[in-house]
Amino acid sequence: MESNGRKHETGLVKLKCSVQNYDWGRIGYDSRVARLFERNCGCQIDEKKHYAEFWMGTHVSGPSFIQGIDDLSLKSWIQQNPKVLGDVVVDKWGHDLPFLLKVLSVGRSLSIQAHPDKELAGFLHKLQPNVYKDANHKPEMALALTEFEALCGFISSEELDVVLETVPEIKEAVSNASADQNLTVDKHNGEVKEEGVLRSIFTQLMSVDREVISKALSQLINRLNRESETRQLTSKEQLVLKLEKQYPNDVGVLAALLLNHVKLEPGDGLYIAANEPHAYLIGECIECMAASDNVVRAGLTPKYIDVKTLCSMLTYKQGLPEVLKGTPINQYVRRYTPPFEEFEVDRCVLDQGASVVFPGLPGPSVFVIISGEGTMQTSSSEDRVSEGATLFAPAGAEVRVSTDSELQLYRAGVNSKVLLNSLT
Incomplete structure (x- = not known):
C-alpha cells in the first residue's frame, strides 16, 4: 500500500x-x-x-x-x-x-x-x-x-535489611513487629519467608493513614536535609528529596526506598x-x-489508586533487574527480544550514506523515525522519511532503509521467535 x-x-x-x-x-x-x-x-x-x-x-x-x-x-x-497481519498473527491474536x-x-x-x-x-x-x-x-x-x-522491582533482602536499619521513619510508619521480622529472618529458610516479610512490610506501608505518612516523611526530609550538611547523600536519598518535592505527603516517596533505582x-x-x-x-x-x-x-x-489490588498482585521478586543491551543483527541494528510473545524491538542507527535491509517477516511491523532523514523502500513502494514519520509494514514486506545523513529509527514487531516457530 x-x-x-x-x-x-x-x-x-x-x-x-x-x-x-x-x-x-x-x-x-x-x-x-x-x-x-x-x-x-x-x-x-x-x-x-x-x-x-x-x-x-x-x-x-x-x-x-x-x-x-x-x-x-x-x-x-x-x-x-x-x-x-499474516496468518500466524491472525490465528493467535485475531484481526x-x-x-x-x-x-x-x-x-x-x-x-x-x-x-x-x-x-x-x-x-x-x-x-x-x-x-x-x-x-x-x-x-x-x-x-x-x-x-x-x-x-x-524490589531491592534485595540484604539491601532491605540496610534500609530498615538506617531509615527509622519506615519502621515507625509500619508496625515494628513487621519490620523487625526481616532483621531476624533465617537466611537458610529460603526465599518464601523473605518474600512474605517483604510483602507484609510493603502492604502495611502502602496501607497506613495519610497522617502517619505525612509525619514520617516530614521527619525523613528534615533528617536528610540536616545530614546533607555533613555528608554526601546517596543517590537514593537524593531521589527521595526530589520525589517529595514532586509529590508532597505521598506514600510513594517512602515506598521508593524499597525499589531498585535503575x-x-x-x-x-x-x-x-x-x-x-x-x-x-x-x-x-x-x-x-x-x-x-x-x-x-x-x-x-x-x-485513582488501588492499593489493595496492587499489593495483592505483586510477585515480590527481589534483586536488580536485567539491563538489556540487545543482540546485534548486523552492524546497524540491535534487537531487543523480551520473554513475551507479542513484541520485540529493533534499534537501527545508520551512518551517513549507509543502508540496511529489514527482511520480510511473517508478521507486521511499525517503524518510527526518531532523527535524520532517508528513504524506505519495499518491492512496491518508496517513501522519503524524516523525524516523526511512522510507517506500518505488512507481513512479508522486505524493507530497505538508506540515508544521506545519519538516521535513527526503531522497528516494533511480533516476537520473531514466535513467528518463526509457528512456521516449523
Missing part, C-alpha cells in the same frame, strides 16, 4: 499518530514527543502544554490513522485487510495488532504501578471497565533514548513483566508493550 492510502499488501503505510498530554510529560518543545507529534501530523505545539506519550498502534485510547485518510483508523484498515509502540518524554516521576496479568486484567475490566479499559495484560519494555532513570544509558533497556512494581522517573525512551492500557497505581500520583 502506498503512503496515500491505496491498498498494496507489500507496501508501506504512513500513519498519523496520537499524543497523550499527561502532567508528568515534558513541556512544549523540550519534549521529544511534542517534536515527533508536530512532524508526524503537522499539528501546532502548545509551548505551555505537557507532551508525555506518542502512541503508534490500534489501541482505542490513542489510535493511529492512515495518513491522508483522516477518518480511516489503522485498526479499521487492518480489519478490512487482515492479510497484512488486530498485538503490540503498542510509544515514545515517552518523562519530565517528572510517573506513578508507582504494576500491570495485571491476563487473568487479573479480565477480572478488573469486568469489575471497573471505566478504570481498567481492556481485558489484556501489559508486559512492556523500555529502551532509553537519553539517560533514563526508573524504579524497577539508571540507563541510551540503547539500554528494561523489560517489565506483569505484576512487577515500577515507576519511570526522568528521561526519554521507546516503550513497547502488549496492546493494553491497564495500570494499577498506588503512589506518586494524583490519579
Whole structure:
C-alpha cells in the first residue's frame, strides 16, 4: 500500500499518530514527543502544554490513522485487510495488532504501578471497565533514548535489611513487629519467608493513614536535609528529596526506598513483566508493550489508586533487574527480544550514506523515525522519511532503509521467535 492510502499488501503505510498530554510529560518543545507529534501530523505545539506519550498502534485510547485518510483508523484498515497481519498473527491474536509502540518524554516521576496479568486484567475490566479499559495484560519494555532513570522491582533482602536499619521513619510508619521480622529472618529458610516479610512490610506501608505518612516523611526530609550538611547523600536519598518535592505527603516517596533505582544509558533497556512494581522517573525512551492500557497505581500520583489490588498482585521478586543491551543483527541494528510473545524491538542507527535491509517477516511491523532523514523502500513502494514519520509494514514486506545523513529509527514487531516457530 502506498503512503496515500491505496491498498498494496507489500507496501508501506504512513500513519498519523496520537499524543497523550499527561502532567508528568515534558513541556512544549523540550519534549521529544511534542517534536515527533508536530512532524508526524503537522499539528501546532502548545509551548505551555505537557507532551508525555506518542502512541503508534490500534489501541482505542490513542489510535493511529492512515495518513491522508483522516477518518480511516489503522485498526479499521487492518480489519478490512487482515492479510497484512499474516496468518500466524491472525490465528493467535485475531484481526488486530498485538503490540503498542510509544515514545515517552518523562519530565517528572510517573506513578508507582504494576500491570495485571491476563487473568487479573479480565477480572478488573469486568469489575471497573471505566478504570481498567481492556481485558489484556501489559508486559512492556523500555529502551532509553537519553539517560533514563526508573524504579524497577524490589531491592534485595540484604539491601532491605540496610534500609530498615538506617531509615527509622519506615519502621515507625509500619508496625515494628513487621519490620523487625526481616532483621531476624533465617537466611537458610529460603526465599518464601523473605518474600512474605517483604510483602507484609510493603502492604502495611502502602496501607497506613495519610497522617502517619505525612509525619514520617516530614521527619525523613528534615533528617536528610540536616545530614546533607555533613555528608554526601546517596543517590537514593537524593531521589527521595526530589520525589517529595514532586509529590508532597505521598506514600510513594517512602515506598521508593524499597525499589531498585535503575539508571540507563541510551540503547539500554528494561523489560517489565506483569505484576512487577515500577515507576519511570526522568528521561526519554521507546516503550513497547502488549496492546493494553491497564495500570494499577498506588503512589506518586494524583490519579485513582488501588492499593489493595496492587499489593495483592505483586510477585515480590527481589534483586536488580536485567539491563538489556540487545543482540546485534548486523552492524546497524540491535534487537531487543523480551520473554513475551507479542513484541520485540529493533534499534537501527545508520551512518551517513549507509543502508540496511529489514527482511520480510511473517508478521507486521511499525517503524518510527526518531532523527535524520532517508528513504524506505519495499518491492512496491518508496517513501522519503524524516523525524516523526511512522510507517506500518505488512507481513512479508522486505524493507530497505538508506540515508544521506545519519538516521535513527526503531522497528516494533511480533516476537520473531514466535513467528518463526509457528512456521516449523
